[in-house]
Amino acid sequence: MNLSTLRKLIFEKNILSFLRLSGQTQSLYRCAFATAAGSSGVLNLLSSGPRAAPEIAQGMKLGSDKLHALEAWLECGVKAGELALSDGRYRLKGKLSRLLAQPRNGISASLFEEVTRYHYDAILQAPRKLRDNDSYTLDDQDGELIARSSRILEPFxxxxVDWAFAGRRPRSxxxxxxxxxxxxxxxxxxxxxxxxSAIDYQASVVDAARRxxxxxxxxxxxxxxxDVFSLDDSQRYELITLHNNIYYFAADRRDALLRKVRSLLAPSGRLLLTSSCQGGSPAVAALHLWWSLSDVPGGLPDKRQLQQQLLDSGFTDVQLKQLLPGESYYGFLAS
Ligand SMILES: C[S@@+](CC[C@H](N)C(=O)[O-])C[C@H]1O[C@@H](n2cnc3c(N)ncnc32)[C@H](O)[C@@H]1O
Known part of the structure; x- marks a missing residue:
């Protein structure tokens, strides 16, 4: 490069500002590659040792006609610093890929994949989706991935549940x-x-729960x-639980849902509802955005509004408990 080219780059194209972004761009490449390598099974495959491209293609069930493009993808992993290539074999190199490849980090890997696949996409696509009236649907979500990442919430x-059972243990x-x-x-x-007893709206989920x-x-x-709306009130329960699914119901159906749940309760029965609510970390904000852009509009509930909705639907003594310190994740217990 001669001096004139360098001058043009610096003074006309402001190349220095782009160079200042190199850390961020490298991180985007790393995240994209590691996520795809995790969900396609490549991290798992390479965690047992270095492999040549044809072995990786075989592990991914790709035909030999895809080898060329596969190598281009693996090259991105090498350039991003997540893979190393020596003697024609690829091995895990980057900290991110090595962390995601460890079986004991499975829940964190799923959370990371949820962030890169859905949160990142929602933030990136929101202006276009709003302009084009384009909504996410449940089919856009990998239910198994969400089930795996949701496991982080189990202790909370x-x-x-312990809170609802303390003092007054339900019989049904x-x-x-x-x-x-x-x-x-x-x-x-x-x-x-x-x-x-339990119900779920999706047949495949019911099969998995039974298994x-x-x-x-x-x-x-x-x-x-x-569907909860199809249940008749011939059977009444002392406790009804709704965990992490209020936002699967459009905002304008939540009143009807709460009234329906109330009609299924025995006298003095209670409802225990847990949910992420608006106003938490960037992850909760992105979850709220994804659901706000979906064909089930409403997004995450506002905790005060939900408390009021419970009262308006006929519940009394509505108690609110922050379950995750520093995060907008709450339990609602209502009589
Ligand atoms: C994010 S999952 C939460 C699953 C589980 N409660 C947990 O916390 O791990 C939400 C579940 O609610 C179910 N669901 C959504 N709408 C429903 C409805 N109208 N009746 C019954 N189940 C419904 C979905 O099928 C899905 O399995």
Whole structure:
């Protein structure tokens, strides 16, 4: 490069400002590569030792016609510092990829993938989506990934369950939107005599919950595939739980949901609801944004508004508990 080119770059193109961004761009490349390598199984494959590109293609079930493009992708990993290439074999190099590859970091890896896949996308796409009237749908989410990352909340929801059981232990519980069924097992562990029923809206989730329960040796929990609005009140429960799913209901349906839940409660029955609420960390803000951009409008609840909605729907003694210190994650217990 001659002096004239250098002068143009510095004084006309302000190249120095771009060079100042190099840390951020490198970090974007690292995050994108490590996320894709994690979800495609490449981190797992390389954690057992160096591999040549054809072996990686085989592990990813790609035909030989894809080898050229696969090598271009792996080269990005090398240039980002996440992989090293020697003697034609790739190995894990970067701190990020090595951390995500460790099985004991599985929940953190899922959270990281949720951030790069959904939070980042929502922040990046929001202006365009708003302009083009384009909404996310539930199909845009990988349910299994969300189930894995949500496991970070288990200790906090368990604490909320303990809170609801303290003093007044219910005899029957209905869990609405039970997901993988973890909290059904927890309730049976702390109260083996408890009658536990559960529903979920998605058939595949119900199948997974039934499989999980049977694998855990919990055989007396009834899990049904149903929409909460379709339940009749022939059966009443002393406690109804709704964990991490109020935002699956559009804001204008939440009143109807709370009234429906109330109609399924036995006299003096209670509702335990846990949810991320507006106003927390960047992760909670991005979750609120994703749901606000979805075809289930409303986003995360505002905690005071939800408290008022519970009162307006006929609940009394609505108690609010911050479950995660420093984060906008709350439990609501209402009679
Ligand atoms: C984020 S998951 C939470 C699962 C579980 N409660 C947990 O905390 O791990 C939300 C669940 O609510 C279920 N759900 C959404 N709308 C529902 C409805 N109308 N009736 C029953 N389940 C519903 C979804 O199918 C999904 O499995």
């Amino acid at each position: 929801v368990e604490e909320a 519980v209905l869990e609405v939107g039970c997901g993988a069924g973890h909290y059904l097992r927890y309730m049976k562990q702390i109260a083996p005599q408890l009658e536990v 999980n329960l049977s694998g855990w040796g919990v055989n007396d929990v009834l899990v049904e595939h149903a």
